[in-house]
Structures are given as C-alpha cells and as structure tokens.
Amino acid sequence: GTPSGASSTAPGPSSGLPPGVVLGKDGKPCRTCSSGSAFKSFASTLKPASGSSRASTATTGGALAAAAAAATATPAPAENDCPPDVEQLGRSTWTLLHSIAATYPTTPSAREQADLQTFMGLFARLYPCWVCAEDFQAYMREREAVRVASRDEFGTWLCRAHNAVNAKLGKPAFDCARWEERWRTGWKD
Ligand code: FAD
Numbered sequence: 060g061t062p063s064g065a066s067s068t069a070p071g072p073s074s075g076l077p078p079g080v081v082l083g084k085d086g087k088p089c090r091t092c093s094s095g096s097a098f099k100s101f102a103s104t105l106k107p108a109s110g111s112s113r114a115s116t117a118t119t120g121g122a123l124a125a126a127a128a129a130a131t132a133t134p135a136p137a138e139n140d141c142p143p144d145v146e147q148l149g150r151s152t153w154t155l156l157h158s159i160a161a162t163y164p165t166t167p168s169a170r171e172q173a174d175l176q177t178f179m180g181l182f183a184r185l186y187p188c189w190v191c192a193e194d195f196q197a198y199m200r201e202r203e204a205v206r207v208a209s210r211d212e213f214g215t216w217l218c219r220a221h222n223a224v225n226a227k228l229g230k231p232a233f234d235c236a237r238w239e240e241r242w243r244t245g246w247k248d
Pocket of ligand 1: 146
C-alpha cells in the first residue's frame with residue numbers, strides 16, 4: 060500500500076520516484092510513509108558499488124577476529140528487525156490506540172479526558188507518516204472531533220476514524236459495535 064488520500068501531497072509520476080515511494084518533508088524518501096517493498100527496491104538502486112573501503116578492511120585478520128567476537132557476543136538481528144514501513148507502523152499504532160481505548164475508564168475524570176484530548180492532538184501532529192498525519196488531522200478537524208467522555212465514546216470514535224482510513228485504502232469497514240470484542244474482551248462465540 061501506497062499512502063493514499065494524500066494525492067495532493069504525494070509525489071506524482073513526474074517526480075521520478077517509483078510508485079509507493081513517498082518523499083518526506085526534507086525531500087528525502089520517507090520509509091514510514093512508503094510501502095516497504097517499493098522503498099527497499101528503490102533504496103537498493105542507490106547503494107554504492109561493492110568494494111567499498113569498509114568491505115576491504117574486513118579482510119584483515121584483526122578485523123575478522125573482532126567481527127567473529129562481536130558475532131558471538133551479540134545475536135544477529137532478525138531479518139525483519141528493520142525500520143517500519145507504512146503498513147507495519149500503521150498496524151502497531153492502531154494496536155496502541157485501540158488498546159488505549161480498551162483501558163480508558165468508563166467514567167474518566169476531567170483530567171483523564173483532558174489528557175486523552177491532548178494526546179490525540181499531539182499524536183495527529185507527530186505521527187511519523189506525514190501524509191497520514193495530515194489526513195488524520197483533517198479528519199479530526201472536518202469530519203468528527205475526538206470524543207473522550209467515556210471508554211465507549213472514545214472507542215467508537217476511534218473505530219470510525221480507523222474506518223475512514225480503511226475506506227481511503229479500499230479496505231473493508233469494521234463493525235464498530237464489536238470494537239470492544241476485538242480490543243478488550245475477546246470475541247464472543
Ligand atoms: P490495520 O488497518 O492496521 O488494522 C489492524 C487491525 O485492526 C485489523 O486487523 C482489524 O482486526 C482491526 N481493525 C480494522 N479496522 C478497525 C476499526 N475501524 N476499528 C477497530 N479495529 C479495526 N496507510 C496508508 O497507506 N495511507 C494513509 O493515509 C494512512 N493513514 C493512517 C493514519 C493513521 C492514524 C494510522 C494509525 C495508520 C494509517 N495508515 C495509512 C496505515 C493503515 O491504516 C494500516 O495500518 C496499514 O495499511 C496496515 O493495514 P492492515 O490491513 O494490516 O490493518
């Protein structure tokens with residue numbers, strides 16, 4: 060998935076970037092805004108040619124011994140221990156947000172409501188996929204402001220907001236009557 064709903068800001072075909080790769084505000088390709096496979100294949104086209112100075116120093120005996128020692132001391136990172144792409148980031152973030160809803164009080168204090176309001180406002184500004192963040196801010200501003208008066212109110216608001224992203228990406232809508240079963244109680248059989 061390419062971040063969509065951001066057609067106004069995502070680079071068009073004239074940018075010279077392959078589809079699925081989105082630029083960050085610094086003008087560099089943005090991994091957390093891009094599809095993982097598109098970003099990877101694009102990045103591989105930018106790698107320097109082999110035979111770099113780093114590779115040749117590793118052929119000395121000392122460097123090899125040091126590398127072997129390091130390999131036994133530190134387990135090799137798993138293949139998928141990489142910075143997240145837009146989908147991994149999204150799945151993890153929805154898990155956090157719906158879990159916050161699941162543990163939010165049924166009758167929150169004024170302080171708890173204010174905290175959640177502040178958190179969601181900052182979240183929407185800080186979310187690392189900037190095209191996603193801008194669309195989410197627009198949703199909160201133009202479609203439905205965040206609702207924090209109770210667990211069910213926030214959980215249902217969040218479900219609708221998630222469904223708006225699902226719709227944008229062509230994914231099916233989730234039945235918001237069941238958000239608590241998915242994120243708090245487990246499915247009723
Ligand atoms: P996800 O959408 O990540 O959902 C995870 C799980 O949540 C699902 O498996 C399902 O069990 C459950 N679920 C699904 N819908 C709901 C719902 N409505 N309520 C409760 N539970 C639900 N990606 C883009 O490409 N472009 C964007 O503009 C974009 N904007 C995003 C904005 C935000 C704020 C976030 C958090 C993510 C955004 N993403 C965006 C990522 C995108 O929403 C998905 O996370 C990503 O595509 C992976 O999707 P997925 O199919 O694994 O399921």
